[in-house]
Amino acid sequence: MNAPLRWLHHAVAAPSAALREQARAHQAQLTKPAGALGLLEDLVIELAAMQHCLRPTLERVQISIFAADHGVAAENVSAFPQAVTAQMVDNFARGGAAISVLATELDAHFEVIDLGTMLPSAPHARVRRERIAAGTANFAQDAAMSAAQLASALGSGHAAVQRARAQQAQLFIGGEMGIANTTSASALACLLLDAEPQALVGRGTGLDDAGLAHKISVIGHALDRHRPHCGTPLEALARVGGFEIAALCGAYIAAAQAGLPVLVDGFICSAAALAACRLQPGVRDWLLFSHCGAEAGHARLLEALRARGLLDLQLRLGEGSGAALALPLLRLACRLHANMASFAQAGVSGRD
Numbered sequence: 001m002n003a004p005l006r007w008l009h010h011a012v013a014a015p016s017a018a019l020r021e022q023a024r025a026h027q028a029q030l031t032k033p034a035g036a037l038g039l040l041e042d043l044v045i046e047l048a049a050m051q052h053c054l055r056p057t058l059e060r061v062q063i064s065i066f067a068a069d070h071g072v073a074a075e076n077v078s079a080f081p082q083a084v085t086a087q088m089v090d091n092f093a094r095g096g097a098a099i100s101v102l103a104t105e106l107d108a109h110f111e112v113i114d115l116g117t118m119l120p121s122a123p124h125a126r127v128r129r130e131r132i133a134a135g136t137a138n139f140a141q142d143a144a145m146s147a148a149q150l151a152s153a154l155g156s157g158h159a160a161v162q163r164a165r166a167q168q169a170q171l172f173i174g175g176e177m178g179i180a181n182t183t184s185a186s187a188l189a190c191l192l193l194d195a196e197p198q199a200l201v202g203r204g205t206g207l208d209d210a211g212l213a214h215k216i217s218v219i220g221h222a223l224d225r226h227r228p229h230c231g232t233p234l235e236a237l238a239r240v241g242g243f244e245i246a247a248l249c250g251a252y253i254a255a256a257q258a259g260l261p262v263l264v265d266g267f268i269c270s271a272a273a274l275a276a277c278r279l280q281p282g283v284r285d286w287l288l289f290s291h292c293g294a295e296a297g298h299a300r301l302l303e304a305l306r307a308r309g310l311l312d313l314q315l316r317l318g319e320g321s322g323a324a325l326a327l328p329l330l331r332l333a334c335r336l337h338a339n340m341a342s343f344a345q346a347g348v349s350g351r352d
């Protein structure tokens with residue numbers, strides 16, 4: 001392992017088993033039948049274990065959006081032109097994108113990191129420029145990125161988590177923007193799961209049937225080329241990943257190392273999360289999953305991660321939007337846990 005990647009292997013501690021048990025015991029005393037708040041109970045108990053706090057809170061949240069272009073867009077695998085990536089970076093910064101609106105409503109700390117788009121986006125104070133290259137190489141022909149570029153992208157994720165810690169964030173949400181990145185995420189998922197593209201590839205921004213068949217064929221040919229060289233998750237990331245996908249992977253590992261809970265967004269973020277868990281299995285304990293979206297392979301990725309999404313809204317946007325939409329529910333779960341009366345306090349009879 002070369003020096004810039006050594007941090008990837010720093011230890012990940014487990015969330016506190018003692019706090020998990022205390023939070024579970026506290027939940028059992030609240031004025032409701034045990035388990036009646038379903039998944040929300042499990043989530044707040046896990047948050048208590050992660051935050052090492054009996055009454056966890058999610059007031060300070062960082063949302064980091066990583067944007068980058070993909071050489072594989074040249075294969076006509078998206079319904080939209082590549083220029084949209086840089087255009088959307090400006091839209092994020094100006095407050096017009098879905099995630100910008102959600103971040104404002106949620107009072108979250110919001111940042112956009114441009115890791116390399118084809119067109120330089122207009123300078124904007126809210127965009128951090130950490131340009132690695134003008135997008136990845138076309139992985140239908142070559143490896144998407146070099147080892148040095150991979151290290152830079154992973155490092156951008158690590159740096160975003162350091163900023164989140166400096167802000168004393170209680171939760172990290174990563175998002176992505178990159179035309180053709182469902183192609184990259186699907187190829188990565190196929191390599192990590194040893195699956196065929198038919199099982200995992202979806203319509204992304206809205207391909208029709210012919211477009212979907214073409215995307216599957218492009219990914220299938222690329223996998224034939226890259227599979228023999230993808231023995232490790234890092235090789236798979238370098239061969240078919242994107243800068244933003246690698247940054248998300250780095251951010252998830254760094255968050256777990258820092259004991260910072262993560263709320264994972266959609267299909268692309270879940271592919272990055274699977275890569276992170278393959279690199280460091282302890283990362284899984286620090287991930288919460290916001291939703292299962294409409295992209296074909298998302299359910300399969302969640303299954304591989306032993307995860308269940310909180311929402312099922314047929315979302316297919318990315319940008320961190322599904323995680324942002326789930327945050328109010330998590331915040332309410334925390335309030336319920338903190339503020340409901342116990343049977344004893346309320347004078348309500350318990351079970352016979």
Ligand SMILES: Cc1cc2ncn([C@H]3O[C@H](COP(=O)(O)O)[C@@H](O)[C@H]3O)c2cc1C
Binds near residue numbers: 080205
């Ligand atoms: C206007 C617009 C805004 C978006 N915001 C997120 N995505 C999403 O769509 C892209 C992935 O789909 P595909 O692989 O089919 O290109 C990513 O940029 C993802 O974040 C968008 C896509 C578009 C067109």
Ligand SMILES: O=C(O)c1cccnc1
Binds near residue numbers: 265269
């Ligand atoms: O779930 C996602 O992350 C997703 C799905 C379609 C398009 N962009 C992102």
